[in-house]
Structure formats: structure tokens, C-alpha cells
Amino acid sequence: MKKHSLVLCLLCAACNMSVTEGNENASSPQTRQPQAQAAKPAADPPAADPYAFAILPEPAGAPARTDGVLQAQVALDRAGFSPGVLDGKEGMSFTIALKGFQEARGLPPTGRYDEATAKALLGDRPPPATWLVRIPEGFAKGPFLAVPRDLNEQARLPALGYRNLLEKLAERFHTKPEVLVALNRPDTRVGAGATIRVPAIANQPVARIEGDERGWGETLAGLGVAKDQTQADHIVVDKSDGVLRAYDAQDRLIAQFPATMGSQHDPLPIGTWEIKGLSRNPDFHYNPDLFWDASATDQKAVLKPGPNGPVGVVWIDLSKPHYGIHGTPEPQLIGRTESHGCIRLTNWDAARLAQMVKSGVKAVFQE
Secondary structure, X not given: OOOOEEEEEOOOOOOOOEEEEEOOOOOOOOOOOOOOOOOOOOOXXXXXXXXXXXXXXXXXXXXXXXXXXXXXXXXXXXXXXXXXXXXXXXXXXXXXXXXXXXXXXXXXXXXXXXXXXXXXXXXXXXXXXXXXXXXXXXXXXXXXXXXXXXXXXXXXXXXXXXXXXXXXHXXXXXXXXXXXXXXXXXOOEEOOOXXXXXXXXXXXXXOOOOOOOOOHHHHHHHOOOOOOOOOOOEEEEEOOOOEEEEEOOOOOEEEEEEOEEOOOOOOOOOEEEEEEEEEEOOOEEEOHHHOOOOOOOOOOEXXXXXXXXXXXXXXXXXXXXXXXXXXXXXXXXXXXXXXXXXXXXXXXXXXXXXXXXXXXXXXXXXX
């Protein structure tokens, strides 16, 4: 198979971090179809897991890192109280995530990262904020594609995958490319076998799911999301706090995710709805008649699946026609932009929620 590699300068001329990408003309997990394979000799070793990042020891004599806020963000993410993009900053998303965690643990919901909250969140043996990992060869492979903004042009692509390896790594470790650049030396190269510092989001094995024809198990592993999640009895979308909360049958808060919801043109549909179904790694059926800002020249189109599609990796359908809960190609904009009335989460939060809910779950949308 023909291989290509290229080196991209990232972000700005002052930042010399670069990425080496393998780009192969193979189907992505979202579009792969089962194929008959020739039998291999019994002596062949099993293929390496492309989602298993080797965690490496810290260099001898390296000074202790002080990433207190990032450490808390990683722990909140692990606990199911997502601060959104892990960036080490004490912003509104971090404060709201702390409030949700404090409420769930019976602490005063102040939103302050105080001693009692740190103790409940980190325990007696605080987990690391970051770790060094080696990038698996399989993970570093493409295909990587330039994804245009125009939806009709996107419809011409075979899949709406990642633009480059750095973007793929950022989603795997629940952050954004700029944070990975900041965590690493300017001369860091990103490619197969390279070592890179990332937020400490653990590996997840590829889930074996009956009837999984669209590679959802691989998508979960590629986002660092576990297949098995606590099941939600009902969810609440709170406009005032800008979050989606999940509750169990005893009305206990079990998870919380920052969300983008509604706009002046397409306000959040306040009321009680129901989840009607889930579409994992979905096609996106674009109908410009449903979008107030669509171009007059836009045509109806079907866009192939992928994390950079308009609804990201999952669509959770609601009883309100044309409304749903879904992922996004721009996780850094969650809570900072408007939507077309739907509830938008980061891809990793949307994937986690998809493992927590099913058809029939009540969804309350409130001011």
C-alpha cells in the first residue's frame, strides 16, 4: 500500500512543534464494511492495538510538575463531571463542573476548588494530571482529510474524519491541539512511535458490540470512552447553567456535561421530551430548508460519518421533531457559540452519554 508522510507547522511561526502523519488510502472506522479475509498462518502474531498508548516513565531527575487545575479537570472528567476541553484553566466550565461534582458528593456547591473538594475528587493518592505516552503506529495512520466548511462540499468526501494527527490526538485525550502544543517542547514531533505529553486520560479497549457495523467500538476507544457506563434514568438540560445533567432512578446526579443549546433563531425547546433512539457514527442528512442561515444555493445532501461531521460521532434523537443531542467538530466552542436549537456536546462527552441512555429515557429542557 502506498504511504505518504508530511510535516505540518502548527499554530504559528513561533511554535516549532510539528506533526508527521501517515496517510493511507484505507477506510476509516466509521465507513469500514466487513470483508472476507484470507486465513493467516497460525504463527502470525496478533495485530497491535492501535488505541493502546504505552504510558512511559517520567525522565530521571525531571522536576515535579505543578498542574493543579489540569489535575482537577482530568479527575472531574474521569468522574463523569466534564469540564469540556481539558486546558488547565479556571474558567466557567471548570466552575460549573466543580459545582456538579460537589452536589453529587454532598458538598456545598460553591464551584470553588477547596480542600474538601480536592480530597473528595483526588482521594489519598492523587492521579497525575498528565503523562508521557508513545503513539501507536496504527493510531498515527490516516486517512486525514482537509474538511471544507461548506456542507455540500463535505458531502463529496468519503468520510468526515480528522484533519491531521494532532487533532486526532487532541480528541483522544479530551483537549485541543493548542493545549498539546503547550504541554510539549517546541521541537516535539508527533508521529508513529513518538513520545508526547498528554492529559492523563486512560486507554480503553475496543468494545465488542453485537451488530456493530459502523465501528462504534473503535470510536469509543479512539475517544478514550469506556463502553460500560452508569445508566441514566432521566436527563435534564439546564439553559441557565449551560449543562446537561444525568440522573439515576433515585434522582441522584450521576454525570454532567457542558453543552451548547439553542439560539435566538432556534431557541431551546423548553418542555419534557423523550429519547426516541440513538444513531452512532451517523450519516447526516442535510436539508437547507431547516437552517435559517443556509445559502440559497445549498442542495439537500447526505454527509458521511466522522468526528468532523456536523453532528460529530453520535445523534441522540428526541421526540421533538428535528431536534437531538449530538457531538461537534469544534469542541473548544461548546458553551461559547449558539446552535440550531439542538444540544451539542464534545464528541467524547456525547459518546459517553450515548452509553448512558436508551430509547424511552425522559429529557427535561428547562430555563
